[in-house]
Amino acid sequence: MKHKKLIIDLLRPYKWYMAGTLGMNVVAAFFNVFSFTVLLPILQILFHVNSEHYSFIEWGTGGIRDFVDVAKNNGYYYSQQLIDLYGPPTTLLLLGLMLSFLTFLKTATYFLGSALLMPLRTGVVRDIRSRIYDKILHLPLSFFSEERKGDILTRVTTDVNEIDLSITSSLDMIVKNPIFIIAYFFTLVVISWKLTLFTILVVPAMAWGIGTIGKKLKSKSLIMMQKLSDSVSQVEETLGGLRIVKAFIAERMMRQRFERTNNEYRRLANKVAIRQSAAHPVSEFLGTVMIVIVLWFGGILIFRGTGTIDANLFIFYLVILYTLLQPIKDLSKATYAIQKGMASLERICMILDAENNILEAPEPITVKGLEREISFSHVSFSYNGNTEVLHDINLSIPKGHTIALVGQSGAGKSTLVDLIPRFHDITGGSIMIDGQDIRLLSIKSLRSLIGAVHQESVLFNDTIRANIAFGMPDASEERIVEAARIANAHDFIMETEHGYDTMVGDRGGKLSGGQRQRISIARAILKNPPILILDEATSALDTESERLVQEALDRLMTSRTTIAIAHRLSTVKSADEICVMHQGRIVERGTHEELLALGGHYKHLYDLQQL
């Protein structure tokens, strides 16, 4: 099995539940067979199949075969004694009560066996979810491109559910059924090995019939889940871009696109479901055919009076054989379910097995602050290992300076700033902080040096306070309020209904763009990092908001080393150095005036903005 290690890993914490279930089911199987044996004297009473007189035989004489004979003999003997004492009706009632009691024991142990599996089932599913979530937190950013978010979401939700529904719900059957099958089969052999030998010849035909249905199930399920992922991705994408869809009156087109994926999913889901529902009728039919064949063969044995089996025992044999079919059917059903679940497990493993290529150095150096400078030397970078998006970047940022990165979109500005906190690792050259390669620093200490304010302010659905103190759960109330004041956020926060306890809504949806930005500036102020990465908003804020945000930013930037992806003229003008990026290279650098005088890319960008 491909994911054996993972499965064993997942089951290990619950091994005692597993053992408990196994034990309970062994007991249940025993009671089960045992309860059926009560049928023998009942049949005897009802049909008087044989009129032999039985006398008591000492227990414990002879081997297992003899034991069965002795047991059969003594069973008949006891029931004859009872009949002599109380008459047939009362004996029948007594035997019936005994059957009920044994069945009660059987079902009680059966229940305990299933109940013991529940903590395992729910536990495994919880553990899978936690593992994926952990993995999502720790995998590098490059793993999560926009297209993949919906796909990952499906894997976390639908695929995990699928595993719950298919694999863990079948665990019960997988543990229980083999035990029952063995117990019943053993009983069949003991009753009549000749008849059982004949029965075995019929079984492979049945197994083949069921096996052919199961074969394609797994591959179909894989494609099916992929289609489901695609449709979830599309919904996600549409939700994000609803404004654009409406503005471009593209509803029809989007609908058609969605319908295609949706229909394709349905077509596959149909096939899988039909195949699955064929399982039951097919096994039912094959099972009955098998019983009929055995009935015919056993009948011949009885008619011939070879002494192999008597009519009573034959009926008992058929009852056990019929009972044996149920766990076989269940087992095959569980096999289908597991095939389906394995497809989901495989998709989940793509996340769980993904390698984190941003590795901590073997002996990481802890940095406390920035003393001199950040420097890029001949840095190149590629997302996919083929096309370089940054080429030969050389840049030195002395402590306390502000560097503005400008350039057309797609020039590589965001990529460049993402390299400093090691969201991605560079493919060539080196980035140093105070002369130390950042790959030698402890990732935690490196990232704690850096604060970031992005144009898309990232807020979580929590209170304003929690959003400002994000990642700093110990921050005192005074420091939070002070940070909010410096960020020009305190006043508007106090105007909200619950002040600092106001919930900001999903992604901060209840706040305006400018307010969100000021909250994230307050967050950066509270963190108080020596290095600041700014990805300035291009979206137009109203003048008042813009002024408040700008003020907050100016305060944030004082005395910090700042790398800004700059759009605001004020940032650009006051920067110590402006780097103009074009197609992954720094093509011009200097101050605002110098670059204007140069009349190159910068002048061109500047003129465009003046329009």
Ligand code: ADP
């Ligand atoms: P800018 O910030 O200047 O707009 P980016 O750094 O976002 O530019 O992008 C630089 C180049 O890298 C672009 O060609 C873009 O298509 C590519 N790129 C950005 N992010 C990714 C990603 N996650 N995977 C692959 N390519 C990417």
